[in-house]
Amino acid sequence: MTSQLPAPGVPGLLDGAVRPGIYRLPLTETPARAAARAAEAGWRAARLHLDGIADKAAFLDRCAADLDFPGWFGHNWDALADCLTDLSWWRKDGEPRGYLLVAEDWDAFRKAAPEAASVAGTIFADAVDHWAGQQTPMAILLA
Template sequence: MTELVVTLDLDGVTDKAGLMDRCARALRLPGWFGRNWDALSDSLRDRTVWPEDAAERGLLLVVRGWRPYATARPEEWRTAQEVFTEAVDRTPALSVALALGGSSQ
């Protein structure tokens, strides 16, 4: 069985709040998701809140359209990358890939 692929499209995201909203939507996180770095880290590592079938199959999160956000908010983007990296390091069933192409539009 292949891992579940989820696209996190950051096209048009200009701040942390927008990033958190996109993460919540893409990953279908519960309403209690705190929309902060710690909550994102916890959610990425907690397979019980992953989309259906991802816990069994594994999860590949493909981040698209991230370059404008990274340029506009470099410190926030560094923090996001640290959160992604830590989650991957602690969760063998999780992979995060930064797409080099454009957004889905």
């Protein structure tokens, strides 16, 4: 599902040299710096903080809070998929060049809640695939 982000890393992802997908955040990059680079490049970026998240309900609650989901988010897997494939709620400031989600502490979440992480990973992959066919791509970095 995930691979290492190939050279030229985050800048290449943001300028189109690297195909959008789900990648591991390089050790030389911080989540904050990746999000800042995305903003500088005209992408809409968000950081999903998964430290201490150990189940589906907590994961979905954190997604709602950190990603600023709309009020119609139903706190279930289908609603997560809907929010990530209909990003109209994320276009508050106009049309971005792309969408970047940085999922921090992913490995800790995956170890604490492997089934939930597996489902979330599938939903992430489906969202990235959905946006691959659009003018505004989505990429996810697992940190």
